[in-house]
Amino acid sequence: MTLSAPPVPDNDLMRYLRERGSTRNFKTDPIPDAWLEALLAAGQRAPTSSNMQVYSIVVVKDAQTKQKLAEFAGNQKHIIDSPVFLALCADLNGPALACEMHGTSFHGQTFEKGLVAAIDASLVGMTISLAAGTMGLSTVMIGAMRNKPLEVAELLGLPPRVFVVFGLCVGWPKTSPIPKPRLPMPAVVHQERYDASRLPELVEQYNRELAQYYRDQNRETPDDAWTQVISDKYSKPARQHLRQHLNTLGFGLE
Ligand SMILES: Cc1cc2nc3c(=O)[nH]c(=O)nc-3n(C[C@H](O)[C@H](O)[C@H](O)COP(=O)(O)O)c2cc1C
Missing domain, CATH: 3.40.109.10 (NADH Oxidase)
Incomplete structure (x- = not known):
């Protein structure tokens, strides 16, 4: 006989996390x-x-x-x-x-x-x-x-x-905020060993979900809602002054 697992607790924090934004x-x-x-x-x-x-x-x-x-x-x-x-x-x-x-x-x-x-x-x-x-x-x-x-x-x-x-x-x-969808869990959670083999497919799926989320709120979005913004962010240098400024403030980030 296998014992069934107790139900996942559903408390204020878990409810809040599902809905948060x-x-x-x-x-x-x-x-x-x-x-x-x-x-x-x-x-x-x-x-x-x-x-x-x-x-x-x-x-x-x-x-x-x-x-x-x-x-x-x-x-x-x-x-x-x-x-x-x-x-x-x-x-x-x-x-x-x-x-x-x-x-x-x-x-x-x-x-x-x-x-x-x-x-x-x-x-x-x-x-x-x-x-x-x-x-x-x-x-x-x-x-x-x-x-x-x-x-x-x-x-x-x-x-x-x-x-x-x-x-x-x-x-x-x-x-109340409308929760923003996240990447599908297998894109960010790996079981025992890292496996990114499905990442392209999962990211495409997420592009569609995020575009739909923005359109539901009458916000303009490209079809590739996530990758376009992220590629834009990661293809340009940002806050290049930061290391120097933090050094000035007493942090040695070498
Ligand atoms: C470290 C950090 C910095 C952030 N900076 C800003 C910011 O300067 N302005 C802003 O409007 N949102 C900022 N955000 C909020 C993110 O844009 C937001 O968490 C993300 O788009 C996911 O949306 P959600 O929090 O509504 O789920 C920041 C979030 C984090 C974790």
């Missing part, structure tokens, strides 16, 4: 302080490499600061509209202080240490985004903070060894 259309209503505090506390529960906690968050509510950040990000209006903008930073100041306290020399300027800090900041941001989603709030991440890392750092008063990896707009959605 980024929001770029926010009401201007504020987020109660206690809710924001709860979100930040949830973010602090994220796993962190070797308990290093090499991240920090700058909470921005000020309209003028959001206006400037929106400009730096190529005029992304949702940064202005969302009541709270969180700047998720890679931050090596804790380890620098620990070295100072123990009389050791700080060797944080390596690619590995910079990467670890960026991963920590990302996990915290994602955790906040998930917590917000299950509370009826909505978010969009803003990688365009890396368009002008030095200007962003100056505006937010960041000390050396801190840079904004991405931002997170948090607020009340005006409308």
